[in-house]
Amino acid sequence: MRLALANAQMNLNKAYNNFFCNRKHFGKPHFKSKKTGNGSYSTNNQKGSVRLEGNKVKLPKVGWVKLYLHRPLMKNSTIKTVTISRTPSGKFYISILVEYENQILPIMPKKFLGLDFAMHGLYVASDEDDASYPNFLRKAEKRLAQAQRKLSKRQKGSHNHEKQRLRVAVLHEKIANQRRDFLHKKARDLVDKYDAIGIEDISVKAMAKRKKGGKFSFGKSVADNGWNMFTNILEYKLAWQGKQLVKIDKWYPSSQLCHVCGFPNDATKDLSVREWDCPKCGSHHNRDKNATINIREESPGVEYDYG
Numbered sequence: 349m350r351l352a353l354a355n356a357q358m359n360l361n362k363a364y365n366n367f368f369c370n371r372k373h374f375g376k377p378h379f380k381s382k383k384t385g386n387g388s389y390s391t392n393n394q395k396g397s398v399r400l401e402g403n404k405v406k407l408p409k410v411g412w413v414k415l416y417l418h419r420p421l422m423k424n425s426t427i428k429t430v431t432i433s434r435t436p437s438g439k440f441y442i443s444i445l446v447e448y449e450n451q452i453l454p455i456m457p458k459k460f461l462g463l464d465f466a467m468h469g470l471y472v473a474s475d476e477d478d479a480s481y482p483n484f485l486r487k488a489e490k491r492l493a494q495a496q497r498k499l500s501k502r503q504k505g506s507h508n509h510e511k512q513r514l515r516v517a518v519l520h521e522k523i524a525n526q527r528r529d530f531l532h533k534k535a536r537d538l539v540d541k542y543d544a545i546g547i548e549d550i551s552v553k554a555m556a557k558r559k560k561g562g563k564f565s566f567g568k569s570v571a572d573n574g575w576n577m578f579t580n581i582l583e584y585k586l587a588w589q590g591k592q593l594v595k596i597d598k599w600y601p602s603s604q605l606c607h608v609c610g611f612p613n614d615a616t617k618d619l620s621v622r623e624w625d626c627p628k629c630g631s632h633h634n635r636d637k638n639a640t641i642n643i644r645e646e647s648p649g650v651e652y653d654y655g
Contacts, residue, residue: 430442430443456543461544466636470534492520539582604617
């Protein structure tokens with residue numbers, strides 16, 4: 349318990365330091381709510397105070413707790429810290445940080461893929477089919493709206509309010525799990541096929557604020573497909589195999605250049621232009637597919653094998 353309290357104290361100090369150093373970016377620390385949000389705490393393994401045996405885990409001051417192990421720990425690994433968290437739907441998860449020796453040798457990239465962010469489909473790929481993201485949030489919007497309307501009519505603090513809040517939390521958790529599962533499977537498929545993957549270093553936060561025609565926001569579409577989560581998953585899965593995730597400068601005009609002759613077409617600055625013909629070489633381009641090929645070719649230090 350002392351280690352858990354010490355970790356909480358360290359987190360509080362870090363939060364205050366961040367707040368005083370940059371108040372525009374970090375808000376003032378405040379107490380966690382006992383009724384809302386994710387409750388969690390971290391503790392350290394000291395002389396075997398945290399250990400796994402079969403389908404049980406031992407936690408300090410708690411004792412043995414049953415668990416469903418997502419995957420076995422690495423051989424000869426040492427448990428360093430554990431974090432126990434509770435989701436709004438009432439489920440408990442444990443995250444185990446382990447230390448082990450693993451030598452990963454970088455490989456010489458031969459097969460390279462370019463990815464371009466797609467508002468509604470997650471990504472368009474240079475040498476693969478598009479992701480065709482299923483838009484889990486959009487499909488569940490009607491059910492979510494109905495559940496949230498019912499929640500708004502329940503008296504706060506009542507038993508019925510808590511039951512309905514749980515239904516809303518379960519719906520949100522299902523959408524998040526569907527999205528995470530889809531992103532992991534797509535990332536694994538690409539990492540197994542290619543040695544290096546290039547993407548544009550775009551700001552998703554800025555795109556979410558962008559207005560279309562001055563009236564509509566892209567925020568919901570950007571938040572639904574989870575591009576930032578996808579690129580983080582790609583990065584660590586590639587690193588585990590000695591492969592690379594290459595980020596192209598966000599100002600690189602990938603959509604404006606003809607990938608055949610390099611002609612810059614300023615007309616494509618208009619997002620409504622989805623296809624165009626190059627005035628110089630006459631090549632016909634799909635806007636997104638052309639951008640992915642330019643991203644693939646622009647990535648530095650990577651040799652692409654066309655064979």
